Amino acid sequence: MDVHAADTLSLTSSIRDLSFGNNSVSISFCSGSSGTVSGSDRSLSTGDSKVGGKVSGSMSRDDCQEEGSNVSREPSFRGCGGHVSKPHRGSDVRWEAIGGVLGGKDGDSELGLGDFRLLRKLGAGDIGSVYLAELRGTGCLFAVKVMDKGMLEGSKKSVRARTERDILGLLDHPFLPTLYSHFETDKFSCLLMEFCSGGDLHTLRQRQPQKHFSEHAARFYASEVLLALEYLHVLGVVYRDLKPENILVRDDGHIMMSDFDLSLRCSVNPVLVQGSSDMACRMSAYCIEPSCIDPKCELPVCVEPRCLQPSCFKPRFSNPKVPRVKMERIRLPASGSLPQLIAEPTNARSMSFVGTHEYLAPEIIRGDGHGSSVDWWTFGIFLYELLHGRTPFKGNGNRETLFNVVGQPLKFPEGSGVSFAAKDLIRGLLAKDPQKRLGFKRGAAEIKQHPFFESLNWALIRSILPPEIPKPVDPSFLKHAVKSSAPSNEKGTTAATDSDRSSGPYLDFEFF
Numbered sequence: 001m002d003v004h005a006a007d008t009l010s011l012t013s014s015i016r017d018l019s020f021g022n023n024s025v026s027i028s029f030c031s032g033s034s035g036t037v038s039g040s041d042r043s044l045s046t047g048d049s050k051v052g053g054k055v056s057g058s059m060s061r062d063d064c065q066e067e068g069s070n071v072s073r074e075p076s077f078r079g080c081g082g083h084v085s086k087p088h089r090g091s092d093v094r095w096e097a098i099g100g101v102l103g104g105k106d107g108d109s110e111l112g113l114g115d116f117r118l119l120r121k122l123g124a125g126d127i128g129s130v131y132l133a134e135l136r137g138t139g140c141l142f143a144v145k146v147m148d149k150g151m152l153e154g155s156k157k158s159v160r161a162r163t164e165r166d167i168l169g170l171l172d173h174p175f176l177p178t179l180y181s182h183f184e185t186d187k188f189s190c191l192l193m194e195f196c197s198g199g200d201l202h203t204l205r206q207r208q209p210q211k212h213f214s215e216h217a218a219r220f221y222a223s224e225v226l227l228a229l230e231y232l233h234v235l236g237v238v239y240r241d242l243k244p245e246n247i248l249v250r251d252d253g254h255i256m257m258s259d260f261d262l263s264l265r266c267s268v269n270p271v272l273v274q275g276s277s278d279m280a281c282r283m284s285a286y287c288i289e290p291s292c293i294d295p296k297c298e299l300p301v302c303v304e305p306r307c308l309q310p311s312c313f314k315p316r317f318s319n320p321k322v323p324r325v326k327m328e329r330i331r332l333p334a335s336g337s338l339p340q341l342i343a344e345p346t347n348a349r350s351m352s353f354v355g356t357h358e359y360l361a362p363e364i365i366r367g368d369g370h371g372s373s374v375d376w377w378t379f380g381i382f383l384y385e386l387l388h389g390r391t392p393f394k395g396n397g398n399r400e401t402l403f404n405v406v407g408q409p410l411k412f413p414e415g416s417g418v419s420f421a422a423k424d425l426i427r428g429l430l431a432k433d434p435q436k437r438l439g440f441k442r443g444a445a446e447i448k449q450h451p452f453f454e455s456l457n458w459a460l461i462r463s464i465l466p467p468e469i470p471k472p473v474d475p476s477f478l479k480h481a482v483k484s485s486a487p488s489n490e491k492g493t494t495a496a497t498d499s500d501r502s503s504g505p506y507l508d509f510e511f512f
């Protein structure tokens, strides 16, 4: 069986360095008895900047992230060796298809827009539009996110685009997107990702009886999201934008988390802890938002005195020169159970006002500064919404919603049939004080042990039959793409008129 990163983390008892795709992430191991650890209706009111249902607000200094975000780890396709650096997605036929196309090129070994037949616009976000595209002559479908570079620069969103691209380049996990390629034309910046044929969880939820999922289905989706968040935290990525709209369903019914342009990157020091659940092992992490090497850029307002200077952007990937962060001494039980991964960048701090109203954590609204615990808050709202068909603090307007999040107690609808375990988990996650929130100390490891997930075998989660499997994409769909014109590609030709490689008409690019 192909054991993925998440599974490996649950099972391995003697690992010191785990490889996640192209990044070797250093994991300290707490061993034995010594105990020494080394676009929607959820939009925004006036006063904030509206971002397609998201807040990216006044306290944010995201604009200075770009220059520092110079980590680009997407695989190189020269020599078709890209798949080597993504071992967990290595068997993916799309790598072979890409390799085949690149192999047939003379001299020009890069993918470009001209290599794709654009079939349908899947949606538009705040920084770009996403198209369903076929890699010409292969039958392989991809999602291509196309961003207008002029628009990005003009609206100062290039930092977000860069953040998303950098994070996508880091990922190699079954529930996170694979970035197959990134390419640029004069006008556009394009990200090539896996196409998810099942739509998003928001749409899927609305198709359910009474517009909410069964507890069985909600547990399934929540557990996959939890593993994805755990992996992101291992990499020092705080996701910050969890909501059903951002959880896509793959053709096999498993999920893929999307949309990383509002994520925060921090330095984190994950540890494996041998022992039982009641130990407290604190993680140390550094605030590094905004990442900026420009000395003119204002330094982040960080509540941690250890806040790094902005030039230190990258998470520490096995860098022996970087001294290990000192960990608290912990007491370990004599007979340990399976080791736990603790990968919580708890001390990361951001003052940015980002997220979606109904999902914003109280500390973000209050402007207290926030860290990785915001992901556990949003996880609680997410689970509540999957189970009840609505979020818990929604008011008549965005102002009221924000007021409710901060000031109103959590309530569950009477007679909903939701189990005590589910409510108890949601209560733990929706603690208004981040320090009292479930997951604050030990991250996903703490949440996985909650009785709501008792019946789950975490290591085998990818083998669980999903609650719903999308209908396969109709092959005739590929032959009957909508007729329209096409954009100029980087070679100055247009895809639509490139008839020698076409089998049908093409979609227009529309922007914003």
Ligand SMILES: Nc1ncnc2c1ncn2[C@@H]1O[C@H](COP(=O)(O)OP(=O)(O)OP(=O)(O)O)[C@@H](O)[C@H]1O
Pocket (backbone or CB within 6 Å): 039, 051, 052, 122, 123, 124, 125, 126, 127, 128, 129, 130, 143, 145, 193, 194, 195, 196, 197, 200, 245, 246, 248, 258, 259, 261, 262
């Ligand atoms: N890999 C994919 N497969 C299928 N559909 C996708 C894929 N990626 C994105 N989409 C669709 O395209 C839409 C736009 O996605 P995109 O990530 O650009 O915007 P968004 O989620 O609204 O966020 P943002 O405003 O931050 O860009 C999404 O709502 C989703 O429905």
